[in-house]
Amino acid sequence: MAAFAGDTVAKSHAKAHKTAAHKASTRGPVYGKTTEAIALADELAQQHKLPKAWVRDQISKAQFLKGVPKMVLPPTVPTAKNWRAYRERFIESRRIDAGTQFWQTHQSDLARAEQTYGVPAEMIVGIIGVETFYGQNMGNYRVLDALTTLTLNFPASHPRAAERHAFFKSELGYFLAQAHHQGDASITGSFAGAMGWPQFMPSSAAKFAVDFDGDGRIDLRNSPVDAIGSVANYFKAFGWQTGMPTHYPVSFDEARLDKPTLLAPDILPSFSVSNFTAKGAVLDEQAQKHNGSLALVELFNGDEPPSYVAGTDNFYVVTRYNWSSYYALAVIELGQAVKANRALAFSQSSTR
Template structure:
């Protein structure tokens, strides 16, 4: 496990910094501009104390850690991007869906599927995760590697660790989370002998085609192409195997549906009770239906718990589905029912296009 942690970083540090991994003149300009707008953490007592404590906990060189953190920059843009939408902003599934399921993304997904069919089939056999779910994830996250991020990872993580927006309702919890991710990132770079100022990623510090955070990369990334290293920037096989391993580790159940259609019996409907657990599957089929949810076909025989998933549509009526434990597993990648549905529907659209030869965006 420690060996793979090291080779992950060697591959990631090399590919993230190299000219052929994230490269175009435009991307370099964006990266330079993002970094140039920051304020270095050199002299920040909290940040320097963190470097000392992380070095002690993880066993890497203290002075190296202090130099790295001192050169990390606080980026106001990162803080702004992490702010939640204003209170009262209506959610809209149709608008959200349109951002991720369009002809361009589907065409890219078809090519990704066709180019990597053997790896997708092998991942499904080994981990039990369907190809369309893996393809949906990579498409939603980075359009199959086209948009992997242009922020220095250390800047993004340091900003969110030490200057997480105080107005966020979960500021303390999220700051602690990003401190942990920053520590894991330094551990990765230390083991690999990499330059922590080089890797690029999203404004939240996620990296590679599947946008793994450092702790996820260390824990779940796999060498699926068997070349002795893990490369989530350029090896499609490693990306496919790593996403599948991630879901399997979170409890993906082979052959289980992600969700079922649901309607309501107004005479018995207790929607408040059905929505109370949010997206956590809680109700048996019997208790689900006793509260006024109406299921048909295979859903009536579903063996596990269900959740009522509400997808709001702004001023229009919301849509509902009955989410299974596999639906919940997808939300372990991103805590959002809208995200999970986008992954599912993009994967299905790509699969339909692969099977039928069409590349439209569907309905």
């Protein structure tokens, strides 16, 4: 979900795509011309230089979605993070098969995106596969309803309520600007307002979406080609370095290991290879030649021992799409699995 740091990534994906029937039962009244709605409309109209009457009309028509405020709250009983369980939800045969078909259908567009932006096709395929199962689960919430609800009724009990409320109000403004330009405020997406094949938040759509199919308009919901180019452009904008791996395997020399220091920067690459290994990390031959900084990425496995990788600057770029190392590694491994499956299918067909 580009540029939206979900409070719990697994929770966001599990709840982002409810059925239309369920959502219909959770719709409340329209906001109408209440004092709060009019004040919000006037503020956003001024910020984005939009017609005040038009914005007031849109906000007045927005419906309160009763279940949405609860969906952005952290779980009341935190569950143990489990990379292996999380991975199984995305690195699965049906998603790999769908990704292989997606790549086959759009191989020329993926190749063009890789040439234009320097981002490997498997990374783009991984993002779209994790986000929306290749367009199958783009969300059916009206984005106007979702973002207005999260602006006017954001739960005060959230531990970062002020910050999150400001974020969703800003996203509502970006959405209204796009809706006015496109002449369509009925666009649907996730409960948090993410849209289309790549699940861009409105601000990301404004900054990074591109007309990659050349039809004169950007359409992330109906044009997978625009989505392909937009994901690649997003990665490039956040500093993707062509040819750099995302991560390396890592083990430890327990006699020299200073794990607290290695983990202190979290997923931000902060150590040179020499400093990394001096603190007890053991790298393979390829990783020892890495030209850049590394981070020790720790992924918990419930009651089992954690998994670790040495993350590069490119791993960090993937986390800018969704701020989670679990999400990033799922994207990377799904893309790799689809690439391998595609190669296998090609080799089998060529030997017949």
